[in-house]
Amino acid sequence: MAYNQGQGGGRPQSSRPRSGGFGGGNGGGRRQGGFSGGGRGGRSRGPAKKYIHPSKFINKATQKADEVVYESKHKFADFPFGAQLHHNISAKGYVTPSAIQDQAIPHIIEGRDVIGLANTGTGKTAAFLLPIIERQSGIMLRPSVLIVAPTRELAQQIDEQFREFSKGLNLYSTLIVGGVNIDRQIRDLKRRPHFIIGTPGRLKDLMQRKLLKLDNMTTLVLDEADRMLDMGFLPDIRQIVDAMPRERQTLFFSATITPDIQALVNTFLNNPETVSVRTAETSEHVEQDVIEARDKTHKVEILTEMLRGDDYDKVLVFGETKFGVQRLSDHLHNSGIPSVAIHGNKNQSQRSKALKQFKDERVRVLVATDVAARGLDIPNVSHVINFDTPQTYEDYVHRIGRTGRGGASGRAHTFIDQR
Ligand code: AMP
Numbered sequence: 055m056a057y058n059q060g061q062g063g064g065r066p067q068s069s070r071p072r073s074g075g076f077g078g079g080n081g082g083g084r085r086q087g088g089f090s091g092g093g094r095g096g097r098s099r100g101p102a103k104k105y106i107h108p109s110k111f112i113n114k115a116t117q118k119a120d121e122v123v124y125e126s127k128h129k130f131a132d133f134p135f136g137a138q139l140h141h142n143i144s145a146k147g148y149v150t151p152s153a154i155q156d157q158a159i160p161h162i163i164e165g166r167d168v169i170g171l172a173n174t175g176t177g178k179t180a181a182f183l184l185p186i187i188e189r190q191s192g193i194m195l196r197p198s199v200l201i202v203a204p205t206r207e208l209a210q211q212i213d214e215q216f217r218e219f220s221k222g223l224n225l226y227s228t229l230i231v232g233g234v235n236i237d238r239q240i241r242d243l244k245r246r247p248h249f250i251i252g253t254p255g256r257l258k259d260l261m262q263r264k265l266l267k268l269d270n271m272t273t274l275v276l277d278e279a280d281r282m283l284d285m286g287f288l289p290d291i292r293q294i295v296d297a298m299p300r301e302r303q304t305l306f307f308s309a310t311i312t313p314d315i316q317a318l319v320n321t322f323l324n325n326p327e328t329v330s331v332r333t334a335e336t337s338e339h340v341e342q343d344v345i346e347a348r349d350k351t352h353k354v355e356i357l358t359e360m361l362r363g364d365d366y367d368k369v370l371v372f373g374e375t376k377f378g379v380q381r382l383s384d385h386l387h388n389s390g391i392p393s394v395a396i397h398g399n400k401n402q403s404q405r406s407k408a409l410k411q412f413k414d415e416r417v418r419v420l421v422a423t424d425v426a427a428r429g430l431d432i433p434n435v436s437h438v439i440n441f442d443t444p445q446t447y448e449d450y451v452h453r454i455g456r457t458g459r460g461g462a463s464g465r466a467h468t469f470i471d472q473r
Contacts, residue, residue, distance in 0.1 A: 126155075126156040128160070134188070139187060154329060167323040186305075196247065198273060199249045200249075201252070204281040213251045226245070228250055232402075254294065276291065280312065288318075306323055342467075369435070370419075372439070379396075386419055392417040393420070396427065424444065
């Protein structure tokens with residue numbers, strides 16, 4: 055089986071996501087020819103696909119010895135949390151705060167607004183949850199905290215972490231996401247949880263039905279704000295924020311600051327403190343190759359053959375369309391490679407089930423669209439495979455950041471057109 059290892063990869067290259075394009079003379083107008091053309095059926099999302107030079111997909115992993123380990127200024131014990139919260143943090147096995155936790159928690163605990171420039175995998179969830187949980191003790195009015203995230207899965211992961219950190223504290227949360235029965239959420243809201251964790255569409259829906267009132271809220275968290283904007287949630291977010299008291303604490307997390315994001319920060323936050331841990335970008339530890347293929351059929355052949363290899367333990371494959379992702383996963387499964395898919399055409403319980411099967415290593419391969427995979431915390435991914443090229447270089451960095459986490463080495467393969 056022939057697939058090319060990318061050459062010329064020794065060139066040091068910053069893989070940091072940047073606003074406004076991805077450097078290197080892409081000219082903006084050229085389209086990646088060949089595969090997936092016309093296959094984007096149904097939904098048009100974002101601008102026309104930009105050409106990304108294959109050299110962008112190649113970056114030899116740096117030596118781990120070069121890694122500068124972040125030295126935390128605080129220990130968890132230094133934070134002014136109650137005994138039970140400290141106990142819950144230890145029970146979860148956290149010993150040292152991550153960079154975002156170390157730097158953001160002191161400001162949040164003081165009640166300041168914070169902009170956190172951090173992506174998934176940096177520990178940002180605990181960075182906001184822990185101090186907010188601490189600040190909730192003694193607050194009588196509820197619900198008082200609203201956490202908004204771009205995807206159902208991310209909201210669910212935040213809720214899971216909330217439940218672990220709030221054990222024994224008599225604090226309750228409700229998950230308000232689309233794709234699941236609304237009646238149960240309405241019943242849950244009537245019990246006045248302290249925390250509401252949700253996605254913009256369903257939150258707005260319940261607000262419009264006057265079943266969700268935000269006028270007593272003290273705290274707002276917007277997680278992965280850049281992704282929410284990409285997904286077209288801005289009008290919903292504005293409506294949600296407008297329904298909250300002006301006097302509140304706002305925590306705003308985003309991997310990038312674009313002019314659009316800056317405008318939001320200026321209107322939503324009050325004298326914020328900025329904490330940036332973007333230097334913790336993960337792709338530097340990812341060995342990256344390109345694989346040339348003639349056409350889609352050829353890509354499927356190569357992929358199937360590759361995945362039969364022994365070291366492909368936990369593989370995340372990215373495809374462009376919901377339909378294509380499902381079809382590829384079915385094909386792999388039928389070829390004897392246990393695989394599941396997540397995409398927007400699956401309902402919430404199907405998505406959760408697929409994700410759990412992959413996390414628990416009952417299947418080796420998860421095929422996903424970018425939107426479905428956004429923000430998901432999936433540990434120990436051995437390989438990321440870009441079956442379809444990402445729309446932007448930023449998406450590429452985001453995708454491959456799923457492997458090579460926490461100092462582990464990872465591999466990323468990207469299919470490109472054969473010349
Ligand atoms: P997040 O970026 O919030 O999605 O977190 C990524 C992963 O790191 C999650 O599995 C967290 O449970 C884990 N994590 C976060 N903070 C710490 C910490 N201080 N020590 C160990 N693990 C952590």
